[in-house]
Amino acid sequence: MFDQFGRLLITFGILFLVMGGVVTLISKLGNIGKLPGDIFIQRGNVTFFFPLTTSIIISIILSLILTFIIRR
Known part of the structure; x- marks a missing residue:
């Protein structure tokens, strides 16, 4: 055990x-987090940031890496 x-x-x-x-x-x-397609809104004291494009790219890369690891 x-x-x-x-x-x-x-x-x-x-x-x-x-x-x-x-x-x-x-x-x-x-450049990560500052790609075209990442959403950044700043109005007064409020800031909203959502890295949409960055998230998609990281997801694709991790999926490819895990696919190669699992197939071994």
């Missing part, structure tokens, strides 16, 4: 490490 739990913790640790690296790389690009 503890053997499986240990493997699960290692797997999640590696997953978090990879996700942290991806987030760091994306933040250095600078």
Whole structure:
């Protein structure tokens, strides 16, 4: 039982490490969240931001990555 739990913790640790690296790389690009199609409305003290295009692109990329991982 503890053997499986240990493997699960290692797997999640590696997953978090990879996700942290991806987030760091994306933040250095600078254009993520400022693509055409992202909704940004600012009226007085109220700001609304919804990264529609960014969300779609990230979804497609993650779907492709997970498809390749699952097929192995």
